Amino acid sequence: MASAVERTDEHVREYLTYRGFTNTLKHLDNEIKADKEKGFRVDKIIEQLQQFVQSFDLFSLKEYWLYLDRRLFCRLEDVYKSTVNKLRTSLYRYYVINTIQRGNLEKTQEFFQKQALELQGQPEWRDWFMLPFLPSPEQNPAFLPYFSRQWADTFLVSLHNFLSVLFQCPLLLSFDAEVQRMTSLMEENEQLHQQLFAMQTESRDPKAGDGVILHKLPPYVQNMDRLGDTELDLVSSQRAVSTTTPPSRNFFSTFLPQGRRTPGKTPQMTPGALPSHPPGAKRDPSANQVKAQTRNIQTGLKGHLWIKLDVLFSKLTSSFFFCLQTPERRGEGEDVDPPTETSSKPAEAPNQRSCGAETADGGLSVEQAFIKLSQEEYGEHHSSIMHCRVDCSGRRVASLDVDGVIKVWSFNPVMQTKATIMSKSPLLSLEWAAKPDRLLLLGSGVGTVRLYDTDAKKNLYEMNIDETHPRILSLACSPSGSSFVCSAAALSRSGSVESAPPHPVPVSGQLLLWDTKTVKQQLQFSLEPDPVAINCTAFNHNGNLLVTGAADGVIRLFDMQRFESAMSWRAHEGEVYSVEFSYDENTVFSIGEDGKFIQWNIHRCGVKQSEQVLPQDATGPFVLSGYSGYKQVQVPRGRLFAFDSEGQHVLTCSSTGGLIYRLTSGEPALERVLSLGGHKAPVVTVDWSSALDCGTCLTASMDGKIKLSTLLAQKS
Template identity: 80%
Template structure:
């Protein structure tokens, strides 16, 4: 309990300091210095009593015991009163014995003179009044036991135990025990899930004629399903036939509760059905519900209601007249069709759009091009890094507010949120160091020297357990700069290292066959058993994190791999490369494509921003180039004027454009999709330092 009190006192002091209650803080410090209960630290109370006994301070001893009796013992039930009296008697005897052992007979006589009126009527003290007059009291049979070390130790232990049981924790102090309990239960649940998952995997029969290329992929990964067999089959049975059979998954969505992962699907259109029948089969979204959801974000229910009406029923002309952001050019999918034609079923029936764009806000605290923009696992904070090395930590719910600004003397190239606790931020530099930054305390916790020969920290990925992180370190390019453009035809050397976040030490270095090459992007699966990487040589490597070895690798792109992510069911991997392709790979069949789609040039980079007088800024991809919604059925990509959302299909083309977010005047270089709340938020960051937050409402059918 003592440690919980100290932590609570610290939090209270920080709160008072943050609120500016300096007078209350001074009074708190004064009261804490005069605290006779020693912060409920029983050992300190025992030390105080012993100090009074050793100093022969009878007045202080009596006063301190009287305080404890008035403050603590008086609140006990009557059945404990006899125990308190016995402890007080033993304490006074402990004092008297100490005066005799130290040869201070004056203090012995003083005790009996001051306590004569109180003690002479008590049976347990009747024989003790002759103690000062006995020549050798330690040899007297009646008093000999009190001079032994065993009696003193027994008394002190009894008093210590009694006080420990007596102190009851206030409700405020129980938070630490509750947090530890919840953490323990969460870890136990994760272990049980893994055991169930392993049993399901072992009991599953392989299908006849399946020509699976296993390589060194471990058994627990074969036929792996993110949700498990039963739950995955249930989800697939509820999906329409037009939906993809291999949905992908946003990496951040694994941290959400299962109840938050609501399916977003296009309603099936029955051949020959009438418009009225299709309308009856479609679930309507309540205006009040939308207003309430967005009202929590913007604090303006009326504005939210207007925005819903605009996007749900008003014509484009009406939207323009009311000042809403409207893309003046008709959206087209990758096949060149407009959404009006691509979103109509048989007989010209309109298919309900998967999202409603509720609002778009701008974060404009950066003054140079953005490299990274990431939401933490809880969906509460955003960390954004620009090319000048300035990091902003900010929140957008319920209002947009900057929480911390981090300035770095050395160039920064990468960042990643820790998973446990989610307030920590990993920052990779261009001089071979990684910093662990506490966004709540606004200070650096550690700075790790990763590599001198490979100083560029290109990518960071934290394990879902929070116990370790992977960092990719690369050597300088031939020109000696951290970001030479265009890229060298021969990839530079690199390392992939695993670090322990608790001991802050390197655990191992992964083997990068066929040669050590710079790793551009890394991603864990939901439980940290697998790690996928994309490298500058165009190769995707899959690592078994239980054996710490490469499970398989294959050449994925002509040129560098810029971004990789696991699909929602984690049976496939998606990647975007320098060749401008968006490819889905089956991890159970090494190098086998499930889909291959060419993206527009402004979605993959290098990104170019032209200005006056022939000014041109070129930026190679650094951050995430695509992000999935919570169910992996839709993907957000970059473009020259804002984010683009596509539906992932099982047909040709593999991507079907459904929504243009717009709002940017410079190329978007990195994106993220936060689905931690019902109204998901798409983040798009551009080369002019602007970050747009587009709030979407999923249309549930």
């Protein structure tokens, strides 16, 4: 800690010199010379507060406490706010008692005059306003304990202990420690990387000698981006590489989406540029021993650097390097075991071989689209999840459970809860605002919508939507402005029981447009043929179109420039649970109560592009069974499917985790690609964020667990 403090002191000196704060720099140097502990001095903070109290400097006392609140206390969980408020109240009382003990009644009256607006609504200060007018307040039973030395000492010790636990290390020191930790990890990873390359080279070369081994590369390998400078240096230290090898870029960029790659030329491979076995090198004939040594090295890798190597060598070694060898080379007495995926298939031509995932019938599919790098669990909820959404920046997640508890948390660089929101009234919906993305909309079951600031951790205001339609089923923020669409529904269902319809009569509902700046309703949309409850809403990329799915099975498309319905059609037998625009926004996808996943052409009203029947665990209602006949049924509330950044793959729910499908133009409409797994209870809502380099899939289940799966996309 001492070395970190000294390095931070140097950074502060540099900043003061840069700003020209010469007097401050002199005082800093003098205090540093007198400081012997070289660490956190909570006693100095207490002394500063006491100095403000003794000098009757109320303004400085408030400003100092406000700084501590802004830099430290605001980061705490909501459960600690009561402790902070009690300490602030005790600090103010400590100030008032000091003014009376020292006979400065003017400062006593000044305190209550300046703090009246802040304190008059707080019940703990109600009796204290009579304090300046009591002839002997130290003898009054209500104030007698506060004039004792024991109370003052107890308060100062409590404040000292609270700050000692809270303020372990300032932000600058934490940053310095993090930089040192990452530097050491990178150095360790570089050493292990070199060892791993050496072992892979030794186990892959068929024989020792000076000859160069030629490989005929498959097309998808020939089009790959080249190795980066760091990797090239590592390879050249282990292999004999010709001087004609071209400069290269990062190999791992080949697994990122096309839009995130940097432009580069296709490498021209020459015989002189290919690796050869180092002369005189010895090979271990035992493949199992090599694999065991490789696993031992991989277990030493830390963090995301370990993930890269694990993906490269545990996922691709068996198939990738096998594909590098032509059938002619494999037939020349080499003892090479092909990957298990191809062991039961006849040999194919090199240009037709696909190193991909295994299909259900045992054959090979096309190249695997995604690799699951990691899967983390967020387990702060204790009941079934209703909604789980990532904000536009991909930095924060908001999750809501059936008990009305909302958690706002981040997962980069570490998983951490930022705020906990408790609601007395039931909550049914949530949505992130587009501008600014720190705001969160919360729809309740009592006809209100709250706007919550996740940075300040407070409610900005609460809007009363409609008392006759109190259930706020869906919220959608326009990406182009400050307005949002709100779906409100009545409590009970209407209709005659004698008619006995095949499906219950949908409840009455309204679709409203609100402005978050003026906090006023702008208009009410017309719902034809009947005012029905809207279950789900979604905007297109610029907010000009709005698609909705209703309880009567009808999808409605609204023109948001004219604020009128453009078209509507009956899409499902039963309710529509979830709707989304396609990537090109020429079609709309929907999931309904009938278990169908349908693609609709928005240019031709009611025309299907494709249709796929999904299992019940993907569409709901979701059922969780337990011991002693326990059974929980949950109607879908959140998003049931989500697309990747290019709109070619879709993530859906299942009983054991998320499922990723590839969208096809033929039959079937969905081709299963990857099962994320990891859940022990049915997944009820999903989300897919591509804001970061690696895609992040969120799957939330009925047992309150949320799985965060990080994926890499493979592109040829």
